[in-house]
Amino acid sequence: MLSIIDKYILKRYLATFGAMLFMFIPIGIVIDVSEKVNKMIENKVPILDIAIYYYHFTIYFANSLFPIFLFLSIIWFTSKLANNTEIIAILSSGISFTRFLRPYIIGASLISVFVLIMGFYVVPASSEGFNNFRYTYLKGGGQEQMRGDNTDVYRQINDNEFLYVNSFNAQSKVAFNFALEKFDKENLVSKVTASRIxxxxxxxxxxxxxxxxxTVGVLGDKIEKMPEKKTKFSFDLEDLTPVIYIAETLSLDKLYQFIDKERKRGSSNINIYLVVLYKKYSVPVSAFILTIIAVSVSYKKRRGGMGMNLTIGIAIAFGYVFFDKIFGTLAEKSTFSPLLAVWFPNVIFGILAIFLLRNAKR
Structure with a gap:
């Protein structure tokens, strides 16, 4: 059962986090509108599309900056408790620091579950709407940019078939210098070629x-030629060059299927997709780590007051985001392990959380 103190702190925890979101999201929208309004007017973007975009923007923005919002909200209300000497009264009553942390951990658990579910099913749809709008209306040549590199594409379709195209036009759905090879173990069974498909x-x-x-035969090869032939294949030509942010737009089960398919095809972007997958699990864990750090930093009444606590908090929060971005980019652009890159900030700041917690207990 939750005590009166637990309910009081938990209520402040959730209310302050919610207030922080509702305070900064409108600011984010205003800044985004001011930056992009000229482009929207120039491209004559329909009002309905703009409204849908900012619905997706709200979810995408809140999810991206969730660790900072959570961290600062905890420092804010915990510092107020400390300045009002409420924490001193709670700890002086015989409650240990570990017991004092219980409502914070409960709050972190509730938010982590919420963020986890959002990341699995809701955020992907908003990510698709957010990025589609940007590349369609706001970026010059955006439709081509969103396809990434679409030249000299070589893919493994399944265990026995390999596909190659020299270039692919996403708008006309046409690929040039097409080749499809079928093998039986290491032996070539057949090869289909076309100048374009x-x-x-x-x-x-x-x-x-x-x-x-x-068609390769024992006694001789069989050659079949036609100026034009219509047929069905087991692959989607558009799968040759998926949009660069496609992993962000997939729900959890579809993301696992997509990564498995891209692994078999020998995709060069596999690290990008794995970073997206691992972050779905690592971000909710950060709620616990940042909660412990925030409480350990702000539970004392400092000479600089709440301003000093917020300064320390902002420095730590942006340090976390810095590590997260640096190692995420490192994994995407090199052979660095995506799993290690995604979890490294949590490990480093987890160690910091343990250190600060031990000092706070003293």
């Missing part, structure tokens, strides 16, 4: 031009 969305077929199929 076009996706037909009406009936989910492909039209190949300058079609050639070579």
């Amino acid at each position: 076009k996706w037909n969305p009406q009936d989910s077929t492909y039209t190949m031009y300058d079609y050639t199929k070579r």
